Amino acid sequence: MKLSLVTVPHPALTRPTKAINIIDKKIQEIVKEMMRVLEGCTDPEGVGLAATQVGLSIRLFITKPYPHSPISCYINPKILKVATTTTRRKDALEGCLSITNTWANIERPKWVLLEYQDINGKTKTEKFTGWEAQIIHHEMDHLEGRLFTHRALEQEKPLYRIEKNRRGKEELVALEL
Secondary structure: OOOOOOOOOOHHHOOOOOOOOOOHHHHHHHHHHHHHHHHHHHHHHHHHHHHHOOOOOOOEEOOOOOOOOOEEEEEEEEEEEEEOOOOOOOOOOOOOOOEEEEEOOOOOOOOEEOOOOOOOOEEEEEEEEEHHHHHHHHHHHHHHOOOOHHHHHOOOOOOOOOOOOEOOOEEEEEEOO
C-alpha cells in the first residue's frame, strides 16, 4: 500500500471520519505509510497528518511537533475537554499540508484533554498544551471534516498567501474574499 497526500478539493478532507474497530496489521501499515508521507513533507515541514489527508475517512492522525520529536499516533481520539481560553500568537500563522500556500492566524484552545488509543490499542488520556494543543486541535478538526480555513472564516480572520512582489522577493499578502 502506498499513500500520498491529498489536497483540496479532495472529498475526504470535508467528510467526517469513522471509528477504527480493530487495530490490526492493516492499520499498522497505514500508520507506517502516513509516517513516511509526513516525513516527506519538507516545504513546508509537516507537524501533523490526519488519515483524511491521505484520502482515508478513518479516525486516525499522527503528530511530530518538532523536527527531532518521535512521531506519535492517535487512534479513535476524542476531545474530553478544552480550555475555555484561547491562544494565538500575533506572528504565528497556521497552515495545512492539504491546502497549499494558504495561512491564517487561528485562535485555538490553550490546552486539550484527549482520550485515544495508541498503535497497540491501549487507551490513554493525555493533556496537551501550547503548540502541541494547537496541532491536536487542528488534526481533530480534520477528523470532523473541518479545515483550518473554515475556522478562519468563523473567526473572521484573514487568509494569507506568499507571493512574489515586483522585485521578485516573497511577501505575505492577504487574500480578498
